[in-house]
Each structure stands twice: as C-alpha cells, then as structure tokens.
Amino acid sequence: MSWKEQEAFQNRVLSRLDSMQSTLNRVGFKLNFLINRAVTMAKELDDLTREVEENNSVIDGAIVLLANLSQMIPDAQNDPAKLAALASSLDSKSNALAEAVAANTPAAPTSTPAPEPPA
Numbered sequence: 655m656s657w658k659e660q661e662a663f664q665n666r667v668l669s670r671l672d673s674m675q676s677t678l679n680r681v682g683f684k685l686n687f688l689i690n691r692a693v694t695m696a697k698e699l700d701d702l703t704r705e706v707e708e709n710n711s712v713i714d715g716a717i718v719l720l721a722n723l724s725q726m727i728p729d730a731q732n733d734p735a736k737l738a739a740l741a742s743s744l745d746s747k748s749n750a751l752a753e754a755v756a757a758n759t760p761a762a763p764t765s766t767p768a769p770e771p772p773a
Contacts, residue, residue, distance in 0.1 A: 705760065712754045719747055 655663070723744065730736035 705758065708758050712751070712758055715754075716751055719751070 723740075726740055730740050
C-alpha cells in the first residue's frame with residue numbers, strides 16, 4: 655500500500671470514528687434525557703401515592719362517621735334534645751369533611767406535554 659493509499663485509508667477511518675463519536679454523543683444525550691424523565695416520573699408517582707393515602711384516610715373517616723350516624727339516629731329518635739345535638743354534630747362533621755376533601759384535592763394540573771428529546 656502506497657503512502658497516499660495509507661493516508662486515504664486513515665482519513666476514512668478517522669472520518670468513520672468521528673461519525674461514531676457523534677452518534678455516541680447523541681445516544682448519551684438521549685439516555686440522560688430518559689433518566690431525568692424517569693426520575694421525575696418516580697417523584698410524581700411518590701406524590702400521587704401519598705395523596706391517595708391521605709384521601710383514603712379521609713374516606714375511611716367518612717365511612718366511620720356514616721356508620722356511627724346510622725346508629726345514632728334511631729337511638730335519638732324519641733329525644734328532641736339528642737336529635738338537635740346530633741343535627742348540630744352532623745353539620746359540624748359535614749363542614750369538617752368538606753374542608754378535608756377540599757384540602758386534599760389538588761388543583762387541576764395544567765396540561766404541559768413532556769419535552770421531546772432532540773432527534
């Protein structure tokens with residue numbers, strides 16, 4: 655192989671290596687993008703899981719209240735003072751439940767699409 659042939663071969667090899675390096679850089683960039691997106695999604699899932707647990711606690715409390723209420727009404731049906739106290743208690747608990755639901759209801763999310771990685 656002549657000197658010019660060797661030089662041409664080396665130039666082709668270097669050009670191909672440059673192309674491979676460019677491709678690896680793009681793959682690395684996309685991989686970093688995907689890793690960052692996965693981390694964000696994991697945090698969002700943790701937040702959602704926490705909110706569901708909080709809401710389940712409120713729901714469980716409402717179930718207990720309703721179960722107790724179904725027994726309190728028959729117990730107080732012949733006592734006007736008990737019925738008035740029960741109505742007052744129910745109003746108070748209804749307000750507390752409404753406040754708890756409102757406090758644990760996140761604001762409607764704004765719809766922003768996830769950024770796309772460059773091609």
